[in-house]
Amino acid sequence: MLIILSWKTFWAGWGTDEKALILVLAHRYPHQRMEIRNAYHHRYREDLIRRPESELRGDFERALYRWILDPADRDAVLANVALSEGKVDYRVIIEVSCTRTPEEFLATKRAYMARYKHSLEEPVIFARYDGDEINAKLAASEAEMLHHAIKEHEFNHEEIIRIVSTRSKTQLLATTNCYKDDHKISITKTLASNRENVLVDALQAAIRCLTVKEKYFVKVLRNALDKSGTHEDDLTRIILTRAEKDLRQIKDLYYKRSSVPLEQAVAKETQGHYEDFLLALLGN
Incomplete structure (x- = not known):
């Protein structure tokens, strides 16, 4: 309640208290952020989600706005932006x-429909079993199907699409x-050596x-933190969407691959x- 009572001071006329916003929001779980948002609306008859848009600017505004959103709603927004900015960003x-998970993706599809009033057409995945069972014979057979299709440069082969889009x-x-x-080489490296179109990259x-x-x-x-220039959208998206999932493992692997802590790399390439x-969000 103290947070809600003092919240208006964050947006006071003499300037937004960004440090207070970060202190409160960066350390709250999704259900807590939703409780704050609901309480703010109840007390001030205003949606908290609209405040960053009117008070803040640039990468910080976009990051804070998307962080306040429910995770499914955030994914819906990310998907819509990826589909609507001229060239589709298939990676998103x-x-x-x-x-x-299937449950999370179903929630995203529902959030997308509620927000944009039409369905999210999923170009990569339609229905996927989420169990842990393995059919070793099937795995060997489908590995050969993939090898043959890739060898023949049949990247839109129906077997590739079926295997990638339906198998657990x-x-x-x-x-x-x-x-x-x-074949003594990973399938992703094989695809990397055969990049001819967007479909290969997507697969x-x-x-x-x-x-x-x-x-x-x-x-x-x-890639987002490459010396040639920081790609803020990718950087923000990965940190926001993985912060409450597997960010610790990602940080550990980043350090192994780069010999530099992710926090240090972010601090070097961002500001303010x-x-x-x-x-x-990274834990500092």
């Missing part, structure tokens, strides 16, 4: 559809392991998200309240 659609994550991992054992990203998602997220972060907010 793949992340949302392939790294969330556990079964697909068994298939990719068979592929690597049989590679989908398989990584489904089988080695922490490695995929580290790759996105390393945006930097402070990301570092707070």
Whole structure:
């Protein structure tokens, strides 16, 4: 209640208290942020989500706005932005559809429909079993199907689409392991050497998200923090969406791959309240 009583002072006419916003919001779980949002609306007859848009600017505003959202609603917003900015950012659609649980993805589809009044067409995943059972014979057979299709450059082959879009994550991992054992190279590296169109990149990203998602997220972060220029949207998206899931493992793997802590890399490439907010989510 103290948070709600003092909340208006964060947006006082003499300037927004960004440090107080970060201190409160960066350390609250989704249900707590929703409780704060509901209490704020009840007391002030105003949606808290609209305040960052009117009081803040730039990367910090976008990050804070998306952090306040319910995770499913946030994914709906991310998907809509990826689908509506001229060139579709297939990576975001793949992340949302392939790294969330079936229940989380269903919640995202519902949030998307509620927010945008039409369905989210999922180009990578339609229905996926979430069990842990493995059919070793099937894995070996489908590994050969994938090898043949890729060898023939048939990247839109219906068998590739069917295998990647319907097999459970556990079964697909068994298939990719068979592929690597049989051909002495991972399927993602094989695809990387055959990049000819967007579909190849999409297949590679989908398989990584489904089988080695922490490695995929580290790759996105390393690219986002590349010396040629920081890609703030990718950086923000990964930190926000993984902060309450597997960010610790991602940080550990980032350090192993880069020999630099993720916090140090973020601090070097960002600044101001945006930097402070990301570092707070990273555990600083």
